[in-house]
């Protein structure tokens with residue numbers, strides 16, 4: 001049984017969907033004004049792992065991730081770039097999706113854009129206004145937090161001494177400032193995108209977007225809402241106030257938040273020179289699989305210290321598992337399956353699930369996989385491994401990787417005659433002094449795991 005730590009109740013709770021076998025989950029997506037950094041991707045990868053594990057458990061998952069394409073930073077970026085809102089956000093949305101693909105992040109079922117859900121936002125504002133949760137000032141519409149008794153229940157914030165009249169217009173603000181927040185902002189600057197509404201021309205506040213898009217696709221109450229810990233306050237607190245203020249129903253059953261990431265022991269910042277986007281690391285030669293592995297190797301509720309040494313370690317760890325998978329696939333035995341391997345397979349599956357069921361404890365789950373590798377290697381060394389075990393071991397590895405998503409497809413094995421043929425072609429190329437072609441063949445073979453060695457008796461080869 002999967003247990004998740006629920007930020008709302010501050011306890012580890014057994015997960016159960018509100019309705020049958022269906023899991024309805026929402027994750028706050030990117031604000032598309034720049035390339036995503038690895039801190040953002042820690043959250044996106046952890047949400048992907050949750051999504052994949054729910055599918056592993058045979059739940060039917062309906063996962064929504066919004067794209068915030070209107071917000072303060074976007075407007076600043078768009079105005080200074082001289083591009084239209086669509087061009088500006090369209091570009092960063094495409095780049096974000098490319099990064100997601102390289103990080104092997106599955107696409108959510110729906111990725112709605114904020115600017116295409118204005119009617120739903122206006123509807124929520126009308127309901128809030130009717131229920132007495134709003135007031136207008138300087139052409140903008142605000143949510144009065146003192147009108148909502150539950151305000152602060154997610155973040156644990158106490159509204160002492162109250163805050164009459166204090167308002168914020170910006171989309172993000174500090175925890176010390178519990179303030180009335182803006183639902184609809186009057187258009188002020190020249191060139192600022194704006195839409196008509198019963199509250200005047202303007203644009204939605206950031207918080208309102210997520211309430212509108214989540215309820216549009218998942219209903220007024222749904223199962224899981226994810227995001228980074230930095231979103232607990234004010235963003236998610238405000239989403240609860242808006243949604244429950246409008247519907248009178250509980251908004252979300254489970255709130256799941258991913259912790260921060262440090263880089264080389266420090267908070268990531270451009271000025272410290274420890275700020276990395278996913279694409280920068282890939283350009284430096286790190287594999288996306290290793291980046292993903294490092295991001296998910298520490299349980300999502302624990303702070304992760306991302307280091308280059310850790311990243312190199314991740315490359316090595318992955319290589320080790322892939323070599324193991326290859327050894328199993330190549331193991332040449334027609335024999336029966338062995339009870340010992342059957343037991344190990346069962347234990348690996350149980351260990352992996354026990355780790356994941358414990359609030360997605362990925363480090364426990366990985367430990368089960370490494371133990372499995374060690375024990376199966378020992379069984380193979382001892383010859384206690386038959387042809388019948390091969391499928392079972394590969395099947396468990398495949399199941400585990402359907403959640404972790406780090407091993408990639410096993411490359412089709414090159415058959416010996418094909419390798420011999422390429423080696424002959426390389427030999428011919430060398431005699432013709434076509435060293436470019438010869439080198440090309442050598443590196444093509446190396447990529448497929450074949451190492452060549454030129455000796456006085458000709459070229460020998462072996463598998464990596």
Ligand SMILES: [Zn+2]
Pocket residue numbers: 027028029210235
């Ligand atoms: Zn959100």
